[in-house]
Amino acid sequence: MGKSKKDLILQSISFAxxxxxxxxxxxxxFFNTKNLEEQLADAAREVNKxxxxxxxxxxxxDSASAVSDQVFKYHYTLVNMSKQEVNTxxxxxxxxxxxxxxxxxxxxxxxFRDNNITMSYNYYDKNGKFILNIDVTxxxx
Numbered sequence: 001m002g003k004s005k006k007d008l009i010l011q012s013i014s015f016a017x018x019x020x021x022x023x024x025x026x027x028x029x030f031f032n033t034k035n036l037e038e039q040l041a042d043a044a045r046e047v048n049k050x051x052x053x054x055x056x057x058x059x060x061x062d063s064a065s066a067v068s069d070q071v072f073k074y075h076y077t078l079v080n081m082s083k084q085e086v087n088t089x090x091x092x093x094x095x096x097x098x099x100x101x102x103x104x105x106x107x108x109x110x111x112f113r114d115n116n117i118t119m120s121y122n123y124y125d126k127n128g129k130f131i132l133n134i135d136v137t138x139x140x141x
Contacts, residue, residue, distance in 0.1 A: 036115055040066035047074075054079070062124075072112070073120040083125040088132050091123075096134050104141040113141055 034042065047064035054060050062075045078086065103109055103119055112119060116138040123131040 035069070037066065037069035040069065040072050040117070043072065067120070070116060071118045071120060073122060075122045075124065077124045077126065077128075078131065079126050081125055082127060083129045083131050086123075086125065086131050091132055091134075099134055100136055100140050103136045113138070 044064040044066045047061070050061075051063045052060060058078060058080060060077045060079050062077055064075065065073045067073055099121060103112070118138065119136045121134045121136075123133075125131055
């Protein structure tokens with residue numbers, strides 16, 4: 001994979017993460033009287049209503065889940081890549097810092113930060129094989 005394609009994929013993954021969080025956080029999260037776990041479960045249901053949504057040419061948002069009242073998981077598929085094609089060192093070097101920066105600074109994620117939510121990003125290859133998990137914990141933002 002050439003550097004330019006790698007850069008495009010990394011940018012696409014970053015966009016997918018931002019899309020997945022911001023779209024649902026503002027619309028369905030923290031603007032009601034339900035407890036935190038119910039709000040996270042509602043947000044996951046809303047994400048799942050549009051599951052299998054392509055967010056760019058490389059990645060698909062498959063689902064979300066509320067693991068507890070403190071953990072929200074996103075599940076993405078890199079639709080054109082097999083696990084063997086993904087360089088996890090590159091992802092760790094370029095994607096993880098971007099995700100942490102986004103979670104730390106995005107105004108759309110203020111409610112997540114205020115409620116100490118861990119956001120978990122899980123990536124799978126085109127065959128459904130797990131590639132990598134990136135967790136952003138309150139200590140990181």
